[in-house]
Amino acid sequence: MDIEKILAVAKRRGFFYPGAEIHKTIAGFWHYGPIGTTLKKKIENEWRNFFIKEEEFYEIEGTNIMPESVFIASGHIKGFTDPLVQCKNCKSLHRADKLIEEKAGIFVPERTSTKKIDEIIKKKKIKCPDCDGELTNTRFFNMMFKLGVGPTEQAETAYLRPETCQTIFVDFLNVYRAMRAKLPFGIAQIGRSFRNEISPRQTLLRQREFSQAEAEIFFNSDKIDEFPRFEEVKNYKLNLLTLDDKKLKKVTVADAVKKGLIKGKLIAYYLARIQQFINSLGIPLEAIRLREQTDEERPFYAKYAFDCDVKTSLGWIEVVANHYRTDYDLSSHMKASGKDLSVVENGKKIIPHVWEISQGIDRTLFCVMFHCFIEDKKRGWNWFKFPPKIIPFDCAVYPLVLKDNLPKKAKEVYEMLRKKFDVFYDESGSIGKRYARADEIGISFCVTTDYDSLKEEDCTIRDRDTTKQIRIKIQDLTKILKQLMDKEIEFEKAGKPI
Ligand SMILES: [Zn+2]
Numbered sequence: 001m002d003i004e005k006i007l008a009v010a011k012r013r014g015f016f017y018p019g020a021e022i023h024k025t026i027a028g029f030w031h032y033g034p035i036g037t038t039l040k041k042k043i044e045n046e047w048r049n050f051f052i053k054e055e056e057f058y059e060i061e062g063t064n065i066m067p068e069s070v071f072i073a074s075g076h077i078k079g080f081t082d083p084l085v086q087c088k089n090c091k092s093l094h095r096a097d098k099l100i101e102e103k104a105g106i107f108v109p110e111r112t113s114t115k116k117i118d119e120i121i122k123k124k125k126i127k128c129p130d131c132d133g134e135l136t137n138t139r140f141f142n143m144m145f146k147l148g149v150g151p152t153e154q155a156e157t158a159y160l161r162p163e164t165c166q167t168i169f170v171d172f173l174n175v176y177r178a179m180r181a182k183l184p185f186g187i188a189q190i191g192r193s194f195r196n197e198i199s200p201r202q203t204l205l206r207q208r209e210f211s212q213a214e215a216e217i218f219f220n221s222d223k224i225d226e227f228p229r230f231e232e233v234k235n236y237k238l239n240l241l242t243l244d245d246k247k248l249k250k251v252t253v254a255d256a257v258k259k260g261l262i263k264g265k266l267i268a269y270y271l272a273r274i275q276q277f278i279n280s281l282g283i284p285l286e287a288i289r290l291r292e293q294t295d296e297e298r299p300f301y302a303k304y305a306f307d308c309d310v311k312t313s314l315g316w317i318e319v320v321a322n323h324y325r326t327d328y329d330l331s332s333h334m335k336a337s338g339k340d341l342s343v344v345e346n347g348k349k350i351i352p353h354v355w356e357i358s359q360g361i362d363r364t365l366f367c368v369m370f371h372c373f374i375e376d377k378k379r380g381w382n383w384f385k386f387p388p389k390i391i392p393f394d395c396a397v398y399p400l401v402l403k404d405n406l407p408k409k410a411k412e413v414y415e416m417l418r419k420k421f422d423v424f425y426d427e428s429g430s431i432g433k434r435y436a437r438a439d440e441i442g443i444s445f446c447v448t449t450d451y452d453s454l455k456e457e458d459c460t461i462r463d464r465d466t467t468k469q470i471r472i473k474i475q476d477l478t479k480i481l482k483q484l485m486d487k488e489i490e491f492e493k494a495g496k497p498i
Pocket of ligand 1: 130
């Protein structure tokens with residue numbers, strides 16, 4: 001499918017667009033409009049329900065700016081870099097690994113040396129994509145945004161966090177003590193992260209400021225195979241791509257653990273939960289895979305890692321990174337801060353290990369829009385089939401025409417429904433245009449008041465998915481809409497067909 005079509009709707013209907021567009025925009029910054037913001041908040045809330053509520057994680061909210069010492073301890077100052085090359089002719093800057101991937105089709109893993117990268121560039125005769133000029137040797141560029149906090153003379157060096165999880169690690173002790181937590185337990189956070197990307201691109205997919213939902217699950221490494229909730233998912237089938245045979249296969253969670261495809265019940269459980277979550281957002285199972293990362297692409301802190309990818313016409317998009325971070329983070333912060341971050345379990349002091357779920361919210365939203373987008377020649381417009389729980393608005397209310405008290409009646413209905421649902425009121429343009437507008441932002445049901453409504457106290461409901469209409473009494477509207485959203489009744493049986 002053509003991504004441009006989705007981007008056109010995204011801009012026209014207020015999902016998202018380049019940041020500060022009336023000025024000169026800087027690449028890699030995108031703003032959400034009213035519809036996109038609602039959609040994003042609902043995806044975040046679903047994540048909250050699915051993980052924080054159901055998994056009983058502790059949710060925290062930390063600052064975006066943290067002192068340099070945090071990132072020295074975490075290894076970001078040294079290791080959070082991308083390979084950079086510059087054109088000797090036009091001076092433009094390029095991310096070397098991505099350039100090689102685009103020009104030569106060679107995947108460059110995260111930890112490849114500059115020497116090796118220079119060799120590939122030379123061998124494949126890769127030139128500047130802008131002017132065909134000669135490229136410099138590769139050097140590493142740190143992707144964190146550096147800040148000076150306080151008046152210039154005494155400014156303290158700090159950084160915008162490049163991932164939300166460091167807040168969780170530095171707060172570990174506070175949460176552990178305050179909540180009297182017992183292993184295994186999770187700490188989660190939804191927030192903004194910042195990366196000074198060399199070449200941001202593909203709209204929401206690689207931005208310089210973006211949203212993450214992250215959970216760090218702390219556990220005793222001796223008990224990675226003791227996880228009671230494993231039973232709940234053991235028969236669920238995963239779309240698994242492991243390093244063993246490099247073939248995508250459907251395998252139950254129980255079999256994946258038994259055959260050693262996934263090392264540990266705790267890990268298998270959370271991988272299943274991730275696949276379930278992505279699927280619940282309207283992304284079909286065929287378009288989801290859990291892919292084990294190779295040794296070379298795994299970040300330095302991870303012993304074992306799976307990406308949850310979603311298939312789109314731009315290829316497989318990594319939406320959630322799942323990492324076994326061992327005790328790397330707590331040990332590093334402990335060493336650098338001098339604070340004891342060990343916990344006592346059965347009289348024994350241990351440093352908990354960490355399984356991390358790191359989800360890109362903007363990427364998820366992009367993939368949801370991609371998979372919910374319906375190209376509809378018959379209707380004459382394209383629309384979004386969002387699942388009810390993340391829909392920007394549950395229903396729209398319209399007067400058929402703008403006269404004879406019809407708007408007054410529609411407003412009455414709107415005020416009534418607004419107490420229970422997210423409702424969109426619209427009276428501009430023909431009714432056909434208003435239906436098209438509602439479809440384009442994915443609204444499930446449109447309620448229209450007409451002349452009969454004044455006499456009969458009833459109204460028309462239109463179903464987004466079928467465009468069929470039924471007639472029901474206004475007094476039953478709240479109840480019936482609720483049943484329709486929960487899929488408790490069939491649309492055509494909910495009222496009098498028209
Ligand atoms: Zn150039």
